[in-house]
Amino acid sequence: MDFSSPNVAKPMHVGHIRSTGIGDALQRVLRMLGHRVITDNHLGDWGTQFGKLLVGWKQRLNRANLAKAPMTELERLYREIHFGAETSATDLEVAAQQIEQLRLSHSSALLVWEEAMQLSSAAFTNRFTGDALKMLTEPAERALGLLAGSGLVDRERFATEREKLLADLASLVDFARQANPPLLEQARTELVKLQSGDPENLSIWREMTRLSQAQFDTIYGRLGVRFDHTLGESFYNPQLGSVVESLLARGIARESEGAVAVFSDGSLPPKEDPFLVNRDGAWVAEPALIRKSDGGFNYMTTDLATIEYRLKTWSPDEIIYVVDDRQAPHFRKLFLTFRRWQPEAAQRVQLRHIGFGKILGDDGKPYKTRSGDTIKLADLLDEAEERALRVVTTKRPELDEQTRREIARVVGIGAVKYQDLLPNRQSDYTFSWDKMLALTGNTAPYLQYQFTRAYKVTRDGGVYDPDRFAKVIPTESAELALVKHLLNFGLTLDAVSEEARPNYLCNYLYELAGLFSRFYDQCQVLKSAEPVRTLRLALCDLTARVLKQGLAVLGIEAPEVM
């Protein structure tokens, strides 16, 4: 199973919970059903981005920031060089002029506000696009955030913020304008040096990887996710040349416009052929590139080498990729190419892409902060625990702080994971703190609470005799409904594994919790006479165990006390 796969030198963000959570839940279900599972975190630790990162590291690195928040600093370096490299010379001139005008203009707190708004206005949108625009608007948005957060309009402070912001922007734009050779060229050079084994670049790359791994360890620790292997893209680097040679030798790939590419073999009708795309009524080639015209390799090549390695090393019956739905065309090409390349090996393995949709904010657009930043996973988990702590404190003020914090950790992390697993994975879903932490409805806290109730009864009720339990026939409708549902646990797990849909299990558990709650409400357990007492105690025990185990295979803990 291949899932999570974050990029080195970037903070893990909210999007990673999908691949990580769904992948981890599926591998746990498969293991529980008796499959032998190998998990492999295919880190993005070797790609074009390192060219820009190396330029940034060598020329713009702030050691103090790196020590404080390494991922933030690495991200900043990448964004700065990316901005400088991808913005045209004329646009850089325009940016420099506009910044200079802003510096000369009179500033009041109100004007700072207006100027900040202008920075993100349509005027800029027309001139700059994508990351380049963000590069300029983010500091402005941050200034805005400070203004809003201060409560008062502190004129002094914002004049200072403004100066600093404009100075930073001007310095960056100047740096980009004066770069010689241009930044894009520098980045390419650094990348080629890295890929050909330059000792200095390799050592910087190792340092960036090391810093990233520390971040990954922390986050995976909090999420309770472990991998059997972490073989990143760099691991396959030595094989890439021979992969391309082999594909060329077998006539599967050929040279095209200086690159090496795999084209359609015509075995599929055009509509189903991922190597063809229709442009204005004509089917034209949409090849898979395995070597760029500059000699570099891309992720298709790495992915082919990865399949080959996995088959050789582990002989799996199946390789499952839990990756964003947008990459579906890539995986179709990858699987088809591999089948043509190594037909005998391909017959012994099923290759599956398990896709999923996006996480949206309540504005219906991809979930971001108010200022448009991507949300860092670490921050998200912090906030989940804080919010859960507030709820726990309201409900259980008598518990000591350490206990409340531990409950909040389990509830908060569980809520985030559960919300992500609950919707059909293919559709997008809307992120909502209020909904995921709600105490009623289909949420982790509700399931966890029902577990604590069932568990409490078994603790108070003591051991029961399974033989006696087996001889009592349930009579109450609430008992019968609960018994019948308990029996479906195994069928549900089968359905989850067959369709790779953890939400089936979520719905099963929610139904179980509801049926238990009805039963608990309508049927006295401990005060009932035997043999009914044993029957009901056993039902509580079974419910608690299924809830706990069900949550566990979703990667969610069940606290004994809430």
Next chain:
RNA sequence: GCACCGGUAGCUCAAUUGGAUAGAGCUUCUGACUUCGGAUCAGAAGGUUGCAGGUUCGAGUCCUGCCCGGUGCACCA
């Protein structure tokens, strides 16, 4: 333009893959507590499953054509 994924109650989502009267939560209204921990339970209200055809004993689910939304369409992953 072409392909893929969606469109289900006012809102957010289910529907174990072709089975019986399409289910939950939120919201609104009405009930149940000297409780086995009420972070609970019961009831009411809310639907032409985007539209139009078709296949079938039976369609939210499969087929065809439209409409709307999202995504993707060689040298980023």
